[in-house]
Amino acid sequence: MEPKMKREITGGVESASVSPDQSKVDLQFEKRLIRKMDLHVCPWVMLIYLVSFLDRVNIGNARLFGMEADLGMKGSQYQTAVSVLFVTYLLFEVPSNLVIKKLRPSRYVAFITFAWGVVATLTGIVQSYGGLITCRLILGLFEAGLFPGMAVYLTFWYTRKELALRIGYLFVSSALAGAFGGLLATAIGQMDGVAGLRGQVPNRVEFLDTFHTHTHPSRGIPSVLLGLLTPFVLADSPETASWLTPAEKAYVRARQGESADAQKFHWHDVRKCFSDPKVYAFAVAQFGCDTMLYGFSTFLPTIISQLGRWNVTQTQLLTVPCYILGAVTYLATAYLSDRYQIRGWFCVAGGLISVLGYLILLVPVSSGGHYTGCFLVAMGLYVVVGIPLSWLPNNIPRYGKRTSATGFQLMIGNASGVMAPFLYATNEKPRYTRGHAVSLAMVALATCVYGLLAVSVHFDRLEKVLSWS
Template identity: 30%
Template sequence: MATYTEKKGSLEIVDAGTDNGLEKNAQYDQAEVVFDPVAERKLRVKLDWYLMPLVSIVYLLCFIDRSNIGNSRLAGLEKDLGMSGYQYNACLSIFYISYITFEIPLNMVCKWIGPGWFIPICCIGFGICTIGTAFVNDFSQLCALRFLLGIFEAPMLPATVYYLSRWYRRSELTFRLSLFIISASLAGAFGGLLASAILRLPGVGSVHSWKMIFLIEGIVTVVVGIVALGTLTDRPESARWLTEEQKTLANDRVKSERIATTEVVDKFTRAKLKRGLTSPIAITTAMIFLLNNITVQGLAFFLPTIVATIFPKRTVVDQQLLTVPPYALGTVMCLAICFLSYKLDKRGIFLILCAPFSMIGYSMFLATSAAHVRYAATFLPVCGIYAYGAMTTSHVSANLVSDTARSSGIAFTVMLSNFGSLISTWAFLPFDSPVYRIGNGLNLAAQSTMFILALGMYFWIKAENKKRDQRDVQAELAGLSLSEIQDLDWHHPGFRFRN
């Protein structure tokens, strides 16, 4: 047993027994190292202040640059570009074609380059694409830039989750992820506020109206990306703002929770890559995330349109502002749910409990055409859907061991989830207005299926762990080298899945 204690402003290991906890952890899935809570708290505060604000702002801008096309649509984008029929839906789909295609390859590049460099480069890239959208003159040019935007934004969510998993414990990760995942709901709130404010500004040359939305938001994104390029730290070893003792503590905290782990950032092996792609938890969680993204992205792209059909006599600015309150509620609920998850160190139960909010909300959409009831129904789905972004990705991270497996598993989860985003672009069709029975029915079915999948996964984990309790760990590992044991990842007989 080993403990970390704080002495005269520094940290030192105090041996409390003959066994070294990190070495023993190579055979059994339990943390054998006890860390001084005061030292941990000081480290955690530093991590929160140095890492979370910047990654949250970057992801906020990522989601704004993706979804501002919904606000631009209300401001005349389709009319100015001569778009008709299903061209708007097709434009949204093109973004997700590149987004899905480049998800896993670019996250392997992220591991190779390092997320501290890779994330800012992508931020600058999608900011430039957003600026370029302000100068398009027809539908084909818009589609080309949406395709490029999809490439640069593809790795952002999995890369950021993977990045933070290098710094935080499993129990800490969900709440920290929520601090940037809420950017999805904040993007909706700020998107409506920004769009209503920007539309009041005078144009610049040929850039006016909806084009100003893309220009201003794109410039802000590029500036933030440049700042991040010079300030985002790649890993604890390179963090100049940590003491040497804190760097050691940061690494040992992560290693102590991951069976057979001797280094936080491991060497790439195909075996570990495969473990991340074939994990039953990753596959099931990815399906839940896929279904949830039908709802999340559907709101991002079509909530302004839905609100316009509910209140057709309101001005465009008023319609934009009416999209803000649901997103604000979604932000608060996401933080509250993820904070509870952090304190309880549970994710599986919340994956089950979040879906019923949406199930009730979309039932209300389908049951009535009364304007105020339908507007009230927009508040229910947001109570649960945004928490899934943090819950699903942290659930996968908690149930994979190695850095490589987490990188591929998280990327796979987000990649598969974006098929849901692609489906969402065709959920709300012009002929189905104003009730949108197809879109609302699809969301009701998706959320109901999520509930069933999450419930099944919860009880499967309990049953699987009981089976593993009967296995002879030492006998199964006998004769294997440390590298072979590490390649087992979640197949390790001493590993236990987390709910």
């Protein structure tokens, strides 16, 4: 049953509207609507982000298969290859986020997905370090707009109370990419000698951007196919979604509770973004968290390989449980965050768990103890990195400021991707003390900032309640 509708004239055009707080019938209607949006929006968004994140984490798996030797890399060239992607990523992140609505999300996401699939294909045939660097730079350019754009895109569909879990679906793809990457790397590594081919051939950075071959240069085909299909699967907004009825579209508008003007882009909203000190606080904290994210997700195979006498296959498999635990923990936390409308204190809790994990990695304990530390880092990692990506846009109703703030938050956070690879230098194995210590300090900084923001938000709400009374 659909809720009762009323007609109103706006600008000479008759439109349907609905009040979402009517009756028990409305609650049932809303639940069905949310499930419908979850079914049509979230899986495709997750799939695209999973494929995009694979190339970033799989360079760590590729290293175990001898990528440096195959491409003649020396010294810190591996770290440079990891970090250089973020140069173009940073330059194009905010501009990409500002244009996603003007160029239609379905078309824009389709284009960049198709483009990085082509780059992934070309990366599979590079024969030199210079070719690898070139492909990484171009890859960063095309991937720059995806995550911040998708974070804003989800705000078109979901209310503030529902957003953390849905961004959780998106962000957990990075953890699943790590787990999937380890499993697939193991499978491909076991193909050494099959049909006269080396199992090490897939050590090119994008070797996991395929699901069917490890030698042919068409390893970017999954991304290319997703790019071609996206315009037909991804709706630009609830208003253009063919799978929503007029009543459902009206209900989505009513649920958002925002004026049509608030959903338009205005430059004065952008200026307000950069005059808000809380936006800068979120950005600083994101930098600290992302330092941990890119260091841990890229170098986890290397870290685990130094904890014991394991071969490459065993090392790859040992990374999988860490990522799975991180994904499960994050989804559970995102659900609780939406249910109880708590953001900041979950960020603080996640940060403290990761700090504990790094402390264990720094002290002289057994290999089992250090492996436990990896689990603790993973448990807190995705919570403290992911929850703020819904917390900030939750508190910004206007589109222009919301997209600018989210893009700036992620741009500053991703700047850590340039630095993080150099924290785990080859000559510092097996303990990687500097990398763990810096990661600990950065996530501790982020935890403190989120604690202060949580207190600030609490007092802001208290002040509003007192003013109303």
